Amino acid sequence: MDSEALKKYSALHPKPAGLTLQYGTAGFRTKAEQLDHVMFRMGLLAVLRSKAVVSTIGIMVTASHNPEEDNGVKLIDPLGEMLHPSWEEYATQLANAEEHELQQTITEICQKAAVNQQKDASVFIGRDTRPSSEKLSQSVIDGIFVLGGQYHDYGLVTTPQLHYVVCCQNTQGQYGKATLEGYYEKLSKAFTELIKQSSSSGKSQKHLKIDCANGIGALKLSEMEPYLPKEVLIQLYNDGTKEKLNHLCGADFVKVHQKPPRGLDMKPNERCCSFDGDADRIVYYYQDATGLFHLIDGDKIATLISIFLKELLVKVGQSLKMAVVQTAYANGSSTRYLEETLKVPVHCVKTGVKHLHHKAQEFDVGVYFEANGHGTVLFSKAAETKIRHLAKEEKDNEKREAAKVLENMIDLINQTVGDAVSDMLVIEAILALKGLTLQQWDAVYTDLPNRLLKIQVADRRVIDTTDAERRAVTPPGLQEKIDALVKKYKLSRAFVRPSGTEDVVRIYAEADTQVRA
Template identity: 90%
Template sequence: MDSEALRKYSALHPKPAGLTLQYGTAGFRTKAEQLDHIMFRMGLLAVLRSKAVTATIGIMVTASHNPEEDNGVKLVDPLGEMLHPSWEEYATQLANAEEQELQKVITEICQKAAVNLHKDASVFIGRDTRPSSKKLSQSVIDGVHVLGGQYHDYGLVTTPQLHYMVCCQNTQGQYGKATLEGYYEKLSKAFMELIKQSHCSGESQRHLKIDCANGIGALKLSEMKPYFPQEVLIHIYNDGTKEKLNHLCGADFVKVHQKPPGGLDMKPNERCCSFDGDADRIVYYYKDTAGHFHLIDGDKIATLISIFLKELLAKVKQSFKMAVVQTAYANGNSTRYLQETLKVPVHCVKTGVKHLHHKAQEFDVGVYFEANGHGTVLFSKAAETKIRQLVKEEKDDEKREAAKMLENMIDLINQTVGDAVSDMLVIEAILALKGLTVQQWDALYTDLPNRLLKVQVADRRVIDTTDAERRALTPPGLQEKIDALVKKYKLSRAFVRPSGTEDVVRIYAEADTQENADALAHEVSLAVFHLAGGKGAPPQPI
């Protein structure tokens, strides 16, 4: 380690006095002007991680669905997964070290994590379209450079594209070519092969309006357009040329407010979808002839994909284990439909993609989605090998055709992480293959009315939870109070948990009617306010 260079460069990226930040659910995320030193130091950390695991590590500069003024940074592990939890602590230590301690902290991390500084290091860097992202990614490069790491700067890419590149690189091309062209070619080829097998659906079926949240998704979809077959008519809205990133649009806005985004004119029964700011989430929706808005969220996406995969798995007659992984935010009726109608095992884990991904790895086919539209499907190595073998060797036509579809699904889905572009193509292919309209898809089950609220408290860590965050252990009396409130309503459920990305406590409630869900959510938020140290004015009824 060149101490002199480290001192010189870290002085160029000074830490604001008194600022402490934590590597949370989505890495570091805050106002862009507070992040320069974090970026530099995450450049350092990526080099250490790369040396520790002898593989390429990714760094993505983005704050996803958060306001344009914010920014953030996430590290990507060798196979495209989120940074291993054991390293989140090192990230936090490095981020908060005073400048004169930096070298000492690096040495400590090297000791604890058995990092050999003499090894080579390689880092892939990507960024979203925020005005601050370019400069911040330059600070990442400074960090990588100081510790002698090699880097490849992919510039503007979606978050899932960066995850894909890292996985391709570390599997020596087995997962695909680590270029944007490689990504577009792999996905479009699998998509075209899939829809070739579709017999139904007229031309009008293939129109899709996409709200790109004024973010990176618009740029990358436009780049990908020449790779699509002519029948796929995608119309890009909120492309970032006129309005601000994520402002009154994007997947998070649509999901939270349960209403259409601005900047997209929706005619009755038209199929529409929204990406979030870094294109790793997607939700669908439409307006019926009476003008009512219908949201098709991550739970319904998981359901559609599960129906499709389950049918194919039955046809190939293998004893593959399939399951769906959800969080506590999944709509109660989606869980009921999956378990009781579709007869697929459902598992509930803590909020955050890393938890879902980890659980889904236990199955041959693990479908996971957060209600907000982040999700993908994981296929075990054994299942993938068997499916590819059936495509080559199976004599029975029906079985071979089913295997072929599964093979194309494996190639179309971005197995490294939730990917709005890839998920959109998966959904479009399934709708075309099954000849389903957006209304028919929506009608699979009816969402229970629900409400998501947030409450500010002095210290959200006073709330400790258990049972995949569905029950509160502390503060004393809170869970008993929630239980009593839930009993007042039909088909009701409610839980509270400290957010991992914002300084708030989140409240979720569902019940038989919207009025009841709203009333329950409000009552629970009052309980949180009174028992967990609420700040400011008490929450008002909705």
């Protein structure tokens, strides 16, 4: 390490005095103007991580669903997963080190994490469309450069696209080509194969209005459109040319407010969906003939996918273990439906896709979704091998055809992380194959009335939780008060937790009626 160069470059990205940041639910997030030094230092950290695991690491500059003025950074591990939790602490140490402690902190991380500094380092970089993202990604590059790492800047990409190319690179192309063309080709080929087998036809079935949250999703969907079959009619709204990112639109807005986004004219029973700012979340919705808004959130997406996969798994007749992973925000009706009607085991973990992803890896087929629309499906290597073998070799027609559908689902799903584009194509394919309307999908179960709020408090960290964030252990007395309220109402449940991406406390409640919730 050239300590003079480190000093010189670090001085160009000074840490504001007294500022302390924490690696949160999905990396660092705060006002963009406070992040220059964090970006530089995460460039440094990515080089160290790359040397430690001898693989390419990803860095995405984005604050996803947060307001346009915010920014943030997500680090991506070799197989496209979120940064390993053991390194989150190093990230926090490096972000908060004072200027004169920087070199020492790097040395300590190298010792603790057994980083061989002689190894080469390679980092892939991507960014969202925020006005601050380009400059901040330059700061990341400075950090990579000063520690002698190689980098490839993918520029404007969705977060899941960066996860995808990192995984492709580290699996020597086994997962696909590490380019955006490779991503578009792989997904559109699988999607085309799937919908070939659907008998439903007619424009209305394939017509979909997409609210792109004024973010990167619009750009990337436009790039992908030529690859998609002509019958797929998508109409993009909130494409970022007029309004601000995530402002009164996007998946988070629609989920929290349970109302349509601004800028999307919705006619009765039209199929609509919203992406979030970096296109890793999706929710569907429609307005019925009486003008009532119906949200189809991550729980219903997980249910649709589970119903479809379970039918196929039964047809192929293999004993593959399937499970669904949710968080405390999952609507009680979804959990009941999955466990009692569909007979699929459900597991509850802490908020954050890193926790859901980790749990889902325990099963042959692990479906995970947060209620906010962030999720995907994981297939174990053994399950994938079995399915691909059956799709080729199985003599029984019905079994072979079911295996082929599963094989295309494996290729269509972005298994590295939740991906709004991939999830949207998966949902569209399932609806087409099953000949389902949005209304029929929505009717699979009825959501318990619920309310999700966020409030600002002086210090959200005074709240500490346990039991997958379903119970507060501090401050004293809080949980008792929640319990007392919950006891008064039927089918009720409530919890509070500090957000790991915004300076707010989130409050969730559900009960048998909206007023009681």
